[in-house]
Amino acid sequence: MIKEDLNTFIKLANKLVDAENHTPVVEPISPKGVTQKLNLELSSEGISEEEFYQLLEDVMLNTPRTATNRFFNQLFGGRKGKATLGDLLAVMLNTSMYTYKVAGPMVGIEKAVISQTAELIGYEANQAGGTIAPGGSMSNYMAMVMARDKVDKDSKNHGIGVKMLVYTSADCHYSIAKNSALIGVGRNQVRFIPTDQHGRMLVEELEKQINIDVNNGHLPFFVNATAGTTVLGAFDPIEEMSSICKKHNLWLHVDGAYCGSVIFSEAYKHLVNGAHLADSFSLNAHKMLGTPLTCSLILSKEKSHLYDSFSNEAEYLYQTDEDDFNLGKTSLQCGRRNDALKFWALWKSIGTRGLEALIDQQFLLADFARDYIKKNQDYTLYSFNDSISICFNYKEIPPQKLCTLLYEKAELMVGFGQFKGQEFIRLVTINSNNTEKEILEFFRVLEDFVAANRGELQIPAGATKA
Numbered sequence: 171m172i173k174e175d176l177n178t179f180i181k182l183a184n185k186l187v188d189a190e191n192h193t194p195v196v197e198p199i200s201p202k203g204v205t206q207k208l209n210l211e212l213s214s215e216g217i218s219e220e221e222f223y224q225l226l227e228d229v230m231l232n233t234p235r236t237a238t239n240r241f242f243n244q245l246f247g248g249r250k251g252k253a254t255l256g257d258l259l260a261v262m263l264n265t266s267m268y269t270y271k272v273a274g275p276m277v278g279i280e281k282a283v284i285s286q287t288a289e290l291i292g293y294e295a296n297q298a299g300g301t302i303a304p305g306g307s308m309s310n311y312m313a314m315v316m317a318r319d320k321v322d323k324d325s326k327n328h329g330i331g332v333k334m335l336v337y338t339s340a341d342c343h344y345s346i347a348k349n350s351a352l353i354g355v356g357r358n359q360v361r362f363i364p365t366d367q368h369g370r371m372l373v374e375e376l377e378k379q380i381n382i383d384v385n386n387g388h389l390p391f392f393v394n395a396t397a398g399t400t401v402l403g404a405f406d407p408i409e410e411m412s413s414i415c416k417k418h419n420l421w422l423h424v425d426g427a428y429c430g431s432v433i434f435s436e437a438y439k440h441l442v443n444g445a446h447l448a449d450s451f452s453l454n455a456h457k458m459l460g461t462p463l464t465c466s467l468i469l470s471k472e473k474s475h476l477y478d479s480f481s482n483e484a485e486y487l488y489q490t491d492e493d494d495f496n497l498g499k500t501s502l503q504c505g506r507r508n509d510a511l512k513f514w515a516l517w518k519s520i521g522t523r524g525l526e527a528l529i530d531q532q533f534l535l536a537d538f539a540r541d542y543i544k545k546n547q548d549y550t551l552y553s554f555n556d557s558i559s560i561c562f563n564y565k566e567i568p569p570q571k572l573c574t575l576l577y578e579k580a581e582l583m584v585g586f587g588q589f590k591g592q593e594f595i596r597l598v599t600i601n602s603n604n605t606e607k608e609i610l611e612f613f614r615v616l617e618d619f620v621a622a623n624r625g626e627l628q629i630p631a632g633a634t635k636a
C-alpha cells in the first residue's frame with residue numbers, strides 16, 4: 171500500500187513541477203469559494219481511490235506556487251532539490267528528535283548542523299549549544315525564556331514578580347511583542363527603540379531608555395538586535411548594542427530569522443559583525459538557505475542556558491544514553507519533527523561554499539534590481555544597499571492596489587510594506603535559483619501589466635512618475 175502511495179506521490183510531484191513551469195502563478199480562489207470549488211468537507215465514509223487521487227491533484231494544482239520564478243511575496247521561495255529530498259526522507263523515517271534511542275544518527279546530524287553553525291557565528295564550539303525550533307518566532311521565544319531565567323532564576327518556578335523590560339527596534343518582527351505576552355512579561359513592557367533612516371536601531375536611544383527604566387526601578391533583561399528587519403532587511407548594529415548590554419548586564423539576542431544566514435558568506439558576514447558577542451543567535455534556514463519550511467536554528471553561546479530553561483526529567487522518556495545525545499533536554503517540544511535532515515542534506519551536498527554562493531546570489535540579484543530601478547525614472551526606490559528587500563513604487567501607483575491586482579489576475583506574487591509612513595512594493599530576491607533574467611522578467615511583467623490595466627489602476631494615459 172505504501173509503495174502505491176509513494177508512486178502516487180511521484181506522479182503528483184511531477185505534475186506539480188510541470189505545472190509550475192508552464193503556469194507559475196495560479197488563479198486564486200476566493201476564500202469563500204474554496205469549499206465550493208474543492209470537495210474539502212470530511213464525511214463518515216471514505217471516497218474511492220480515483221476520486222481521492224483526483225481530489226489531491228485538484229487541491230495541489232489550486233494551491234499558490236511558492237517555488238516558481240514569479241513568487242516574490244514572502245521571505246522564502248524556490249526549491250532546493252537536495253533539501254527537499256532530505257525532508258521527504260525525514261517524513262518517511264518519522265523519527266522524533268527527543269532521544270538518541272529513537273532518532274539514532276539523526277541526533278548526530280542535528281549536532282553537526284548546530285556545532286558548525288555555532289562555529290560560523292564565532293561561538294566556542296565546546297561551550298555553545300543549540301536546537302531547532304518550529305520557526306523564527308519560536309526561536310525568539312526560546313531566547314527570551316533563557317534571558318528571563320538568567321536574570322531571575324526563580325521566575326520559572328514562582329512566575330514573574332517584577333516589571334521586566336524588553337528592548338527591540340521599532341522595525342522588529344512582531345514575534346518579539348507576542349513572545350513578551352507569552353512568557354508573562356507583557357506587551358506593554360516592550361520598549362520599541364526608534365530607528366535611523368536605514369531602519370537600524372539608534373543605540374543612543376537604547377541606552378537612554380535603559381537608564382530611564384533602571385532609574386524607575388524596573389528590571390531590563392532582554393535586548394533584541396534584528397539581522398534583516400522584516401520589511402527593509404536592515405541590520406541593527408550588534409557590536410554597539412553588545413557594549414550597552416555588557417554594561418547593564420542584559421541578554422543580547424540576534425534575531426537573524428530573515429538574514430542571519432549571511433554568516434555563511436565571506437562577502438556579507440560583516441553585516442552581523444559582533445555576532446559572537448551575543449548571548450543567542452537565530453537563523454531560518456528556510457529563508458535565505460532555501461530549505462523547506464520550517465528550519466529555524468536557535469543557538470546559545472552557553473549551552474547551560476538551554477538546559478536550565480528547557481530540560482525536564484521524564485523517566486518514561488529518557489531511558490538510555492547521556493543528556494548530550496537526548497536532544498529533548500534542550501528543546502521546546504517533546505515530540506519534535508526532524509528539521510535537521512533537510513538542512514544537513516543540502517549542506518553536505520553543496521558544502522559551506524555552496525551555501526555561501528546561495529547568499530551571494532541573493533545580494534547580486536538585489537543589486538541588479540536596485541540598479542534597474544535607479545536607472546528608470548518611472549520608479550522610486552525606498553531601500554538601501556546591503557539588503558535583499560527592494561522597496562519601490564512604480565509610476566506612483568498605490569502599491570496595495572497594484573500588488574493585489576497582480577495577484578488576482580495571476581501575474582505575479584509580490585507584497586507591499588511600509589517604513590516610516592511610506593508604503594511601497596517589496597521585492598524580495600531570496601530565491602537563489604533566480605538569475606538576472608528572472609529579475610528583468612519581474613519588471614517586464616509589472617510594466618506590461620500596468621500598461622494593459624491603466625483603467626483599473628486609474629492611471630492617466632502617458633503618465634510617468636514626474
Ligand SMILES: Cc1ncc(COP(=O)(O)O)c(C=O)c1O
Pocket residue numbers: 245304305306307308342343345396398399400425426427428454464466
Ligand atoms: C526578522 C524576523 N524574525 C522572525 C520571523 C519569524 O519567523 P517564522 O515565520 O519562521 O516564525 C520573521 C519572519 O519573517 C522575521 O522576518
